[in-house]
Amino acid sequence: MAEDIAARDPDDVLSELLFGFLGTQLLYVVAELGIADLIGEAPEPVEVLAARSNTSPDVLHRYLRALAALGVFAEVEGRVFGQTPTSLLLRRGSGSGWHEFAVVYGSVYRAFAEALPAASGSEIMFERATGVGWWEWLASRPDAAAAFNQAMQAGAHHRLDSLADFPWHEVGIVVDVGGGNGTLVAGLLEQHPHLHGVVFDLPEVAAAASEQLKETPVGDRCAVEAGSFFERVPEGGDVYLLAKVLHDWDDAAALEILQSVRGAASADSRLLMLESVVTTDADSRGTKLLDLVMLALVNGRERTAGEWRQLLTSGGWSVTSLRDGLIEAQPE
Ligand SMILES: C[S@@+](CC[C@H](N)C(=O)[O-])C[C@H]1O[C@@H](n2cnc3c(N)ncnc32)[C@H](O)[C@@H]1O
Missing domain, CATH: 3.40.50.150 (Vaccinia Virus protein VP39)
Incomplete structure (x- = not known):
């Protein structure tokens, strides 16, 4: 049964929608960095994850604690992150397709930043954002194409x-x-x-x-x-x-x-x-x-x-x- 949208608190509805862009972008970033693949059975300190992913420990910590608050990864103690059933689905080759979808949605995100100018209906958002069409873009980017095809395969x-x-x-x-x-x-x-x-x-x-x-x-x-x-x-x-x-x-x-x-x-x-x-x-x-x-x-x-x-x-x-x-x- 679909959730009864009309019964939800209006402030919650707007707040979740306004913050929603962060979820797409954070999932894209952790997919590109392969964070779910860097955490094994045991939780890892953010400093280790930052060193392995060549990122800033401070920024990565803030990304991961926000994702943990949203239900992806668990901050098991301060600055130490473990897997959740949700984050496990983000592993490369998990077969779920979510890692690959998160990569593809990085492109959707960039395209949708053009939503306002594209409201006139005269331009395709992705082409406005990148200068080329989607299929042409994929043809010239084997990694993105592989992610797209694997996402479809899922x-x-x-x-x-x-x-x-x-x-x-x-x-x-x-x-x-x-x-x-x-x-x-x-x-x-x-x-x-x-x-x-x-x-x-x-x-x-x-x-x-x-x-x-x-x-x-x-x-x-x-x-x-x-x-x-x-x-x-x-x-x-x-x-x-x-x-x-x-x-x-x-x-x-x-x-x-x-x-x-x-x-x-x-x-x-x-x-x-x-x-x-x-x-x-x-x-x-x-x-x-x-x-x-x-x-x-x-x-x-x-x-x-x-x-x-x-x-x-x-x-x-x-x-x-x-x-x-x-x-x-x-x-x-
Ligand atoms: C959304 S995917 C669906 C793939 C597959 N049918 C599936 O169910 O997973 C659309 C497919 O159309 C293909 N495609 C796009 N333009 C095409 C064209 N001009 N001729 C043939 N295939 C094309 C893409 O390469 C892609 O594989």
Whole structure:
């Protein structure tokens, strides 16, 4: 059940919101410095952590005690910090994705500092902040790109759950368009030994997907193709997946992608989109916040059921099922 926002103390609501920016930035800083990796089983004095992370003991102490007050790390005695279940999730390679998300949100933070000038709607916040677009920026920064791809990968098991009820026994080839490092398709191929997959993504991402898939037991059943979905999409898919792809784009671009997939699909192909659906109730809060992250980074958007239907119809698809998390369609 979502918390009843209207019942909260108004001063608390405003105070938490005004201080909220600190949380994003502090998580970004400790992720970049790897503080959660520097603390083992035993708590560590801040002087040791500062020496290991090449930071000022005074500043690091103030960062960490604030984070401890917010529930991340524990100040077990003065200037000595230990782990909490929350801080353990911030370790590199914990598999939770939170370390990588904290790194990515450093970029979201910088972009959102441009929120006021961007309110006119004429500029993308991230481009205002950095001078380049998000995908171009990632392509030139392997560390940031790796963090982004790993953060996306952390959500793959939820996405697999959303796909569990689909009749995969009727499918020969699944094409994951904008498939990232291939984690989702690899999961599907592991569950369904008859299935073959194609991961399609931008060249740098496709290269990482090839490397990663080679290490999996399903690598020989999965092809990787590099390209842009604005130019082409691989043909021959019985199922086309668009997992968390269209929310990265405004309506005009999302329509182009849908038309591109439609051009590659046959009359019998199915489209499965793993996307959120914005509703008017409080349960949709996370999606409404993510909508702003999409706006800031790439001028993308989260969409209501009506907006999804309209977009898909314009793109040549007929919706067969629509719920939060999974939208299914077939060619019109
Ligand atoms: C939000 S990520 C989703 C990744 C993956 N589908 C998942 O569920 O984790 C969007 C993906 O779209 C890819 N992408 C962006 N622009 C693209 C383009 N023009 N052509 C193909 N893929 C693109 C990105 O590289 C990224 O992997």
